[in-house]
Structures are given as C-alpha cells and as structure tokens.
Amino acid sequence: xxxxxxxxxxxxxxxxxxxxxxxxxxxxxxxxxxxxxxxxxxxxxxxxxxxxxxxxxxxxxxxxxxxxxxxxxxxxxxxxxxxxxxxxxxxxxxxxxxxxxxxxxxxxxxxxxxxxxxxxxxxxxxxxxxxxx
Numbered sequence: 001x002x003x004x005x006x007x008x009x010x011x012x013x014x015x016x017x018x019x020x021x022x023x024x025x026x027x028x029x030x031x032x033x034x035x036x037x038x039x040x041x042x043x044x045x046x047x048x049x050x051x052x053x054x055x056x057x058x059x060x061x062x063x064x065x066x067x068x069x070x071x072x073x074x075x076x077x078x079x080x081x082x083x084x085x086x087x088x089x090x091x092x093x094x095x096x097x098x099x100x101x102x103x104x105x106x107x108x109x110x111x112x113x114x115x116x117x118x119x120x121x122x123x124x125x126x127x128x129x130x131x132x133x
Contacts, residue, residue, distance in 0.1 A: 004113075005109075005110060005111065005112065005113045006031035006032075006113070007028070007031070007109045007110045008024060008027050008028050008031065008109075009093075010024060010093040010094050010095075010096060011024060011093065011094060012090065012091050012092060012093055012094070013084045013085070013088070013089075013090040013091070013092055013093075013094055014090035014091065016056075016082070016084060016094055018044050018047070018056060021044070021056050021058065021082045021094070022042055022043075022044055022058060024082075024096075025042055025058055025060065025080050025082075025096075026042060028096070028109055029042070029060060032113075032114040032116075033113075033114075033116065034114075034116045034119070035116060037064050038062055038063070038064055038116070038119065039062070039063060039064070039065060040060050040061060040062045040063075041060070041061055042058060042059065042060040042061075043058065043059055043061075044056070044057075044058055045057040045058060045059055045079075051086075052085065052086055052087060053083050053084060053085050053086055054083070054084045054086070055081050055082070055083050055084075056081065056082040056083075056084075057079065057080070057081055058079070058080040058081075058082070059077050059078070059079050059080070060077065060078045060080070061075050061076075061077050062075060062076045062077070062078070062119050063075040063076070063123075064123075072123075073123075073126075073127055073130075074122075074123045074126035074127050074130070075123070076100070076101060076102075076118075076119040076122035076123050076126075077100075077101040078098055078099070078100055078101070078119075079098060079099050079100075079101065080096065080097070080098045081096070081097045081098070082094050082095070082096050083095040083096075083097070095108075096108065096109055100118055100122060101122060102121075102122050102125065
C-alpha cells in the first residue's frame with residue numbers, strides 16, 4: 001500500500017509571521033498519524049538572518065505522560081525551520097524543513113511522511129542510556 005504524504009498549504013513569505021509559522025507547524029503536526037497518547041508542545045526558538053534568506057527555528061517536544069508518570073521519563077524533539085528566500089517573490093510559499101533531535105537528516109514535509117516510530121526510537125534510546133548510567 002502506498003502512503004499518501006499529507007502536507008498543508010504553507011503561507012506566503014509576505015503573510016508570514018512568527019505566530020503564523022507556529023500555527024502552521026501545529027497544522028502540519030495535526031496531519032501526522034500519531035497515537036493520541038502522545039502529547040507535545042511547540043515553541044519558537046530563534047530568527048536567523050542569512051545572506052540569501054531568513055530562517056525561523058521552532059521545536060516541538062513530544063512525550064507520553066501516564067497516570068503513574070505524569071512527567072515522562074524522556075522526551076523527543078522535532079526541530080523545524082521555516083525559510084523565507086530573499087530572492088524569490090514574496091508571493092512564494094515559505095519552505096519548511098524538519099529534523100529529529102537524534103538525526104542530522106533534514107526532511108521536507110511534502111517528501112516524507114512522519115512516522116511515530118521515530119519518536120519511540122528516540123525515547124527508548126534515551127531511557128536505555130539513562131538506565132546504563
């Protein structure tokens with residue numbers, strides 16, 4: 001079976017604001033096939049000025065709180081970057097990339113469907129690491 005990659009319609013460069021970026025990241029996350037036991041919060045981290053673009057950095061921090069452990073043993077972060085080109089027309093949609101905290105692989109939402117397993121792997125590795133200590 002072929003997976004349909006879900007994406008959203010991203011705002012244009014001229015309509016972009018930090019708040020709108022965060023709203024759209026939440027909108028993207030809502031398309032991900034993740035069990036309801038996962039909770040997350042997202043936050044704006046910083047604005048980066050480059051020669052050819054402006055980059056807006058965000059983070060979504062994930063965990064599975066339970067009744068016994070309302071504060072999760074470990075969390076997993078997904079880092080997002082929204083890029084606004086200084087050379088493209090301001091009517092062009094922003095570009096969006098994300099990466100997992102444990103990886104240097106940069107993904108684009110329109111090319112890769114997010115997998116819940118990635119979050120599980122990060123958390124399991126962190127718990128295994130702390131148990132070894």
